[in-house]
Amino acid sequence: xxxxxxxxxxxxxxxxxxxxxxxxxxxxxxxxxxxxxxxxxxxxxxxxxxxxxxxxxxxxxxxxxxxxxxxxxxxxxxxxxxxxxxxxxxxxxxxxxxxxxxxxxxxxxxxxxxxxxxxxxxxxxxxxxxxxxxxxxxxxxxxxxxxxxxxxxxxxxxxxxxxxxxxxxxxxxxxxxxxxxxxxxxxxxxxxxxxxxxxxxxxxxxxxxxxxxxxxxxxxxxxxxxxxxxxxxxxxxxxxxxxxxxxxxxxxxxxxxxxxxxxxxxxxxxxxxxxxxxxxxxxxxxxxxxxxxxxxxxxxxxxxx
Amino acid sequence: xxxxxxxxxxxxxxxxxxxxxxxxxxxxxxxxxxxxxxxxxxxxxxxxxxxxxxxxxxxxxxxxxxxxxxxxxxxxxxxxxxxxxxxxxxxxxxxxxxxxxxxxxxxxxxxxxxxxxxxxxxxxxxxxxxxxxxxxxxxxxxxxxxxxxxxxxxxxxxxxxxxxxxxxxxxxxxxxxxxxxxxxxxxxxxxxxxxxxxxxxxxxxxxxxxxxxxxxxxxxxxxxxxxxxxxxxxxxxxxxxxxxxxxxxxxxxxxxxxxxxxxxxxxxxxxxxxxxxxxxxxxxxxxxxxxxxxxxxxxxxxxxx
Numbered sequence: 001x002x003x004x005x006x007x008x009x010x011x012x013x014x015x016x017x018x019x020x021x022x023x024x025x026x027x028x029x030x031x032x033x034x035x036x037x038x039x040x041x042x043x044x045x046x047x048x049x050x051x052x053x054x055x056x057x058x059x060x061x062x063x064x065x066x067x068x069x070x071x072x073x074x075x076x077x078x079x080x081x082x083x084x085x086x087x088x089x090x091x092x093x094x095x096x097x098x099x100x101x102x103x104x105x106x107x108x109x110x111x112x113x114x115x116x117x118x119x120x121x122x123x124x125x126x127x128x129x130x131x132x133x134x135x136x137x138x139x140x141x142x143x144x145x146x147x148x149x150x151x152x153x154x155x156x157x158x159x160x161x162x163x164x165x166x167x168x169x170x171x172x173x174x175x176x177x178x179x180x181x182x183x184x185x186x187x188x189x190x191x192x193x194x195x196x197x198x199x200x201x202x203x204x205x206x207x208x209x210x211x212x213x214x215x216x217x218x219x220x221x222x223x224x225x226x227x228x229x230x231x232x233x234x235x236x237x238x239x240x241x242x243x244x245x246x247x248x249x250x251x252x253x254x255x256x257x258x259x260x261x262x263x264x265x266x267x268x269x270x271x272x273x274x275x276x277x278x279x280x281x282x283x284x285x286x287x288x289x290x291x292x293x294x295x296x297x298x299x300x301x302x303x304x305x
Numbered sequence: 306x307x308x309x310x311x312x313x314x315x316x317x318x319x320x321x322x323x324x325x326x327x328x329x330x331x332x333x334x335x336x337x338x339x340x341x342x343x344x345x346x347x348x349x350x351x352x353x354x355x356x357x358x359x360x361x362x363x364x365x366x367x368x369x370x371x372x373x374x375x376x377x378x379x380x381x382x383x384x385x386x387x388x389x390x391x392x393x394x395x396x397x398x399x400x401x402x403x404x405x406x407x408x409x410x411x412x413x414x415x416x417x418x419x420x421x422x423x424x425x426x427x428x429x430x431x432x433x434x435x436x437x438x439x440x441x442x443x444x445x446x447x448x449x450x451x452x453x454x455x456x457x458x459x460x461x462x463x464x465x466x467x468x469x470x471x472x473x474x475x476x477x478x479x480x481x482x483x484x485x486x487x488x489x490x491x492x493x494x495x496x497x498x499x500x501x502x503x504x505x506x507x508x509x510x511x512x513x514x515x516x517x518x519x520x521x522x523x524x525x526x527x528x529x530x531x532x533x534x535x536x537x538x539x540x541x542x543x544x545x546x547x548x549x550x551x552x553x554x555x556x557x558x559x560x561x562x563x564x565x566x567x568x569x570x571x572x573x574x575x576x577x578x579x580x581x582x583x584x585x586x587x588x589x590x591x592x593x594x595x596x597x598x599x600x601x602x603x604x605x606x607x608x609x610x
Contacts, residue, residue, distance in 0.1 A: 003411065006407065006410040006411055009407075009410075010396070010403075010407045013399060013403060014396060014398065014399065017398040017399060017437075018398065096394045096395075096397070097390065097392065097394040098394045098395065098396060100367060101388070101390060101394055102408075102411070103367075104365045104366065104367060104383065104386075104388050105383055105384075105408065105411050105412060105457075106381060106383040106384055106411075106412075107411060
C-alpha cells in the first residue's frame with residue numbers, strides 16, 4: 001500500500017469519526033436549502049413583475065441569473081467555511097503532538113500534506129453536490145423549467161475553484177499555527193482582508209480604467225486597468241467570483257458590476273494555478289515541521305558559508 | 306562508527322537555542338556522546354533543564370542538530386528507533402487497532418493487521434482493540450504507546466519519562482514490560498526522575514548536566530574495587546587507625562560504621578585487621594551503590610555550593 005493511501009485512509013477515518021463532520025454536512029445542506037429558496041423566490045419574482053414579453057430565451061436568461069446568484073451566495077459561504085475547516089485540518093494533530101510523533105518515522109511530508117488537501121477536496125465536492133441537490137430540489141418543487149445538466153455543471157466550476165483555493169489557503173494557515181483557536185482567528189482575518197482588498201482593488205482599478213478611457217465597457221475594461229491594480233486583482237482568489245456569470249455567458253454591459261475580467265478558460269486556469277500556488281506555499285511552510293534539516297535550512301547554511 | 310553490539314551511538318551532539326531578537330543563545334547540548342549496546346537499558350538522569358529532552362529530540366530527529374551525529378550500524382534511525390514520548394499522543398477518536406495499523410502501514414510492515422493484533426495481545430490490550438483511545442486510562446495509553454513504538458521492530462527504544470504519573474501498580478507492570486523488551490534484545494534509553502525505577506531496570510546511567518554528560522556509571526561493569534561497609538558493636542579508637550592506610554569513603558559520626566573502597570581480594574585482610582585490633586564486627590558486606598547515591602554524589606555537592 002502506498003504511503004499516500006495510508007495517510008488518506010487515516011484522514012478519511014478521522015473525518016468519519018468526527019461528529020462535527022455530520023453536523024457540518026447538515027449545516028451546509030440547511031444553508032444551501034435556504035439560499036436556493038431565496039434564489040428561486042427571486043427568480044419567480046422577476047418573472048412575475050417583469051414587463052417584457054416572456055420568451056424561452058428570457059426564461060433561460062432569468063434562470064441562469066438565478067443560478068449565478070445562487071452559486072455566488074454559496075461560494076461566499078463556502079469560502080469562509082472551507083478556510084476555517086482547512087485551517088483546522090492540521091492544527092488538531094499539531095496541538096496534540098501527533099504530527100510530531102508521526103514525523104519521527106520515515107514519512108514523506110509531501111504525501112502527508114497532499115492527503116490533507118485531497119480529503120478537503122473530497123469534502124468540497126461533497127458540499128458542492130449537496131448544494132446542487134438542494135438547488136434541484138427547490139427549483140423542481142417550485143415547478144419552474146430546469147436548465148440542462150451541462151449548464152448546471154458549468155455553473156459549478158468557479159464556485160468549486162474558489163472553495164478549493166480557500167481550502168488551500170486554510171491548509172497553509174494550519175501549518176503556521178500550533179493552536180486551533182489561532183488558526184481559526186487567522187483564517188477569518190485572512191478571509192476578511194482578502195474580501196476588502198478585492199473590493200478595493202477592483203473598484204479602484206475600474207475607476208482608473210475609466211479615467212484613462214471614459215468610454216470603457218465591461219468587455220474591454222481590463223485593457224485599461226493599470227498593471228499594479230491588475231496584479232492586486234488577479235492575485236486575489238475572490239476575482240474567481242466573477243467567473244460564473246462569464247461561464248453562463250450572462251455578463252452584462254455594466255463595467256462596474258459585471259466587468260469581463262477574464263475568459264472562462266483563462267479564469268479556470270488562474271483558479272487552478274492559485275490552488276496549486278497555495279498548495280506549494282503551504283508545503284513550504286509545512287517544511288518547518290521537518291525533523292532533520294530541511295532543504296531550506298541546508299541552503300541557508302550553504303549561503304552563510 | 307558503531308561496533309556489532311552497539312546499536313545506537315551518539316557523537317558530539319550539540320544544540321543551541323537562540324533568541325533572534327536579543328541574539329542570546331543557550332547551549333542546550335554541548336558535545337554529548339554516548340553508546341547503547343544491544344539489550345542495554347541506560348538511564349538518562351539529570352536535573353530539570355539539564356538537556357535530557359533536547360538529547361531525546363536530537364536522537365529522534367524531532368529537532369535539527371547543530372553538530373554531531375546519531376548512527377545505528379548503518380541503519381536509518383527513523384526505521385530502527387522506537388519512541389515513547391513523555392505524554393503519548395494518539396488519534397483519540399480511533400481505536401488502538403487503527404492507531405497501530407496506521408503506523409504499521411507507514412513502516413511497510415508485512416501483514417500489518419496481524420502484526421497489530423499480535424502486539425495488542427502481547428501488551429494485554431486485545432480486549433479493547435475496538436474501543437476509542439479517548440476512553441483509555443493513563444496506564445493503558447502508556448502500554449499502547451510502547452506497543453506502537455515496538456511495532457516496526459526497532460533496535461532501540463527512546464523513552465521519555467515513562468513512569469511519570471503512573472500509579473504503583475502500573476509502574477510494576479511497566480517494569481515487567483521493559484524487562485520483556487530487554488529480553489527481546491531491544492536497547493532502551495530511559496529518561497526518568499524515578500531513581501528507584503532506574504535502580505531496578507538500568508544496566509547503566511548517563512548523568513547529564515548543563516548539556517554535558519558528566520558521568521556514565523555501569524552497574525554491571527567489572528571494576529577492580531568494591532565499597533566495603535563495616536559496622537561495629539562499639540566504637541573503638543584502634544579501628545580507624547587500622548584503616549588509616551585504606552581509602553575510607555565515609556565514617557559515621559558515632560564511629561560505628563565505615564565505608565572503605567578496596568580491591569575485592571583485600572576484603573578478608575580488612576576484616577582480619579579490624580578484628581586484630583579488637584574491633585567487634587556486627588555486620589559487614591559489599592555496599593551496592595544505588596542511583597540515588599550516585600545522583601547525590603554527582604549533583605548535590607554543587608547544588609549545596
